Amino acid sequence: MESLNYFRALIVVLCLLFALSLNSSNGDHNNNNNNNNEDEDDDDGGMPSSSPMKISQKEALFSAIQGFVGKWWNGSHLYPDPCGWTPIQGVSCDFYDGFWYVTELRIGPVHDNSLRCSNEKIEFPHQLFDLIRLKTLSFFNCFVSGRPANIPAENWGFLAGSLESLEFRSNPGLAGEVPEGLGKLEKLESLVIMENSLTGELPESIGRLRNLRRLNLAGNLFSGGIPAGMTSLDRLLILDLSNNSLSGFLPESFSGLVSVMKLDLSNNNLSGNIPAAIGNLDNLTVLDFRNNRFSGGLPKSLERLTSLEELALSGNPIGGEISGVDWRRLAGLTALDLANANLSGNIPAGIGEIRRLRFLGLNDNNLTGEISPDLAKLPEVSSMYFHGNNLRGRLPFSEGFYRRLGRRFGGWDNPGLCCPVGSVSEKFVPIGVKICRRGGVVTTGRDGSTVEIESWGDQDSRSTAGFASCFSSVVVVLMEVLFVVLIWQ
Template structure:
C-alpha cells in the first residue's frame, strides 16, 4: 500500500472512531456514560418556562443554557437519567449561591413547573423578599402532579410569601422533608400532613401560623424532627404525640400553647431535644413518669409551669446536658438529686421562687459550665469550693437573692460571685 493509501486508511479509522465517540456523547450508549444523553424537549421547555416564571421574562434559557443537564448546566438545577434520557430531579430557586439567579419581584408559579416528571427536590431561598402590590402565595392546586416523585420541599427566608400552606401538600405521598422557615405564611396547619407516612422532617418555624396543632401529626411514625417554633399556635399539646416513636428533636417554642405537658411525651425513647419555652404551659413536672435516657436538652423556660423540683424524679432524665427551667414559677428547694446528672453543662433555675440553701454537691458536676439561680429567694451561705468559682466566674449567677451570702475569707475578690453579699461573722 502506498503512502496515500495508508493515509486514507488511517483517516477512515479516525473518522469511524470519531463517529463512535460522537454516538457515545449524544446518545449515552457507552455502558451508562451519560455525559451527552438527550433531554426530552417537553421536559426542557418546562424547565425553561418554570424558571422564567421565578426569575423574570428577561431570562432566555434556550439561548443561555441549550444543554441544561449536560454541557451548560443551570445554577440550582440537578438532573438524572431515566430510560436513557435526562430529567430534572432538583430545582433550587433564589440566592442559594453567589452565582444563583435572582428572583423577580413578582414571581409566578407557571404550570410548566408541574410538568417536570421526575422532580424530587424543590426549594426557594431568600427569593420573595417583600410583599409586592400583588400578594404572592404558594400555588394551591397543581401539587398533585408531584405526588409520586417529590421528596423534599423547602421555602426558606421568603418574608414576602403570604397565604397558607396548601392542603394539597398532604397528597405528596413520597415527601420526606417539609421545611418552611421564616416566611410570611399564616392560617392553620393542614391536618393531612399527618398522613405523610415517609415524612422525616417537619420544620414550619418563623411564620404566622395560628390555631391548634393537628392531632394527626402524632401519626408521623418516621418523623425525626418537628419544629413548629416562632408561630402563634394555640391549644394544648396533642396526646397523640406519644406516637412519635422515632422523633429526635421536638421544638414548639415561642408560641401560645397552653395546658399540661402530656405524660405520653415520656414514651419518646429516642428524643434528644424538647424545647417548649416561651409558651403558656402549666401543670407541673409530672410528664416524665418513666425513663427518658436519650434526652439531652430540656428547655421549658418562660412558662407558668409551677411546681416543686423536690418531687421530680431526676433519674429519669439523668443524661441531660442542658436544663433550662428559668422563669417557670418554681417553688421549694433546689434538690440535691440534681447532682446525679453528670453530663450537665447548663443549669438555668433563675427568676423563680426557689428557697433554702444551695447544696454544695452541685459543684461535683464536673461538666457544668453555666449555673444560674439569680432572682430567687435562696438563703444561707455558699459552700462551693474555690475551684468552682474559678471555673464558673460570671457564668455562675446568684444575684438578687437577698438572704444569700458567701464567706469572703474563702476566696479572693477576683472570683467572688457577682451581686452576692458577704456573710456576716458568725453566720458561715
C-alpha cells in the first residue's frame, strides 16, 4: 500500500514538472513574437521613445527657454531628451527623419508646472528662431508692467516655412509696434495679439498673410485706419479688432472677407457709413460694431445676412428709421442690440417674427408708437429693453412674461406707456412704468409734445389715489345721513 502511495505521488510531481515546462516554452514563444513585432515597428518607421534629438535643436530649445524663464533653468533634470521620457510642460515635439523636433512652445502660467517668465527684464533670445520645425509659439502673461519688451523686428523669416500659430496674449509689458516682419510668416493660420500694450498703426504686411483663418488684435492701443490689404484675406474666419483706438472709414473692400464668420470692430473710433458691401458677407454669424461713430442710417443690405445670429450696433449715432430693414429676413438672430443708435419710427412688427430671438435692446432711441403684441409671442426671449424712448399705449405682455424676465425688462422713461392691471397684478408691473387707468389725459412727452393716453397713476401714488376716492365716498354718505336727520326733525 505504501508503495502504491509513493507511486501516485511520483506521478503528480512529474505532471507538475511537465506543466511548468509547457508554460516556459509558451512564454519564450510569446517573447519571440513581441521581439519580432518591435522589429517590424522599427522597420515601418515607428517612433521609439528614446529616439535622439539633434544637439543643435536641443541647445536652441534650452537657450530659448532660459531667455524667457531665467538662467537658473538648464534642463539637466531631463533624461534622455526633452521630447522623450520626461517632456517639458508647454513643449511638444514631432518625429522627422529619425529625430525629435520641437513643434510647439508655450510660455506662461497655463498650468501649475508650466514654464513661467522671469521676474527680470526679458529679451527675445535669437536661438528661438533656430527651432526650424516650430508650428505654434505662444506667450501668455509673460511680459508684465514695469518690464517692457518689444516684439523682435527681425528673424521671423526663419520660421516662415513652419509657423502656423503665433500668440501674444495678456502681456501688459509688451509695448511698441507690431513689426512688418510678421508678414513673412506665409504659413500662419492664426495670429492673436490680444490684451497687450502695443501701439501705432496696424502694419500693411498683415494683408500678405493669405492663409490666415483667425486674426485677433483686440485690447491694445492701436490707432489709425484699417489697412486695405487686410480686407482681402479671403480665408479669414474670425476678425477681431475690438477695444483699440482705430479711426477712419470702413472701405467697400470689406466685401473681400468672403469667408468671415465673426467680425468685431467694437469700441473704436470708426466713423462714416456702414458700407452696403457688408451685405455680401454671406457666412457672417456675428457682426459687432458697438460704440463707434457710424452714421448714415441702417444699410438695407443688412437683411441679406441670412446667417447672422448676433447683430450689435449700439452706441453709434446711426440715425434714420428702424424700419429701413426688413427684420423678418434675419430669422436666425438670437441677439439684436440697437440701443442708443439715434433710431426713430415705430418698432417694426417684423421683429416679432424672429422666433429665435433671446436678447432685444431698443432702449435710448427716439422710437414712437405702440409696442407690437407680436413681441409678446417670442418664445425664447429672456431680455427686452425699451426704456428711454417716446413709446405710448398699453404694454401687451402677460404677467407670466414679466415674471420670467424680471429686471431684464426695461420700459421706464416712456411718458406715454402704461401697464394694464387686471391681467397683470400690480406687484408685477415693470419698474418705472405707470398703471393704466380709465379716462383720457393729456401728458407731455420727452420731446415736449403732448400725447393723449389712458389716465394712469404711478405705483407710488396708488395709495394716495385710493385714499382720495375713499374720502370722497365717506363725505357723500355723511351728507346723506345729515339730510335725513334734518328732514325727520
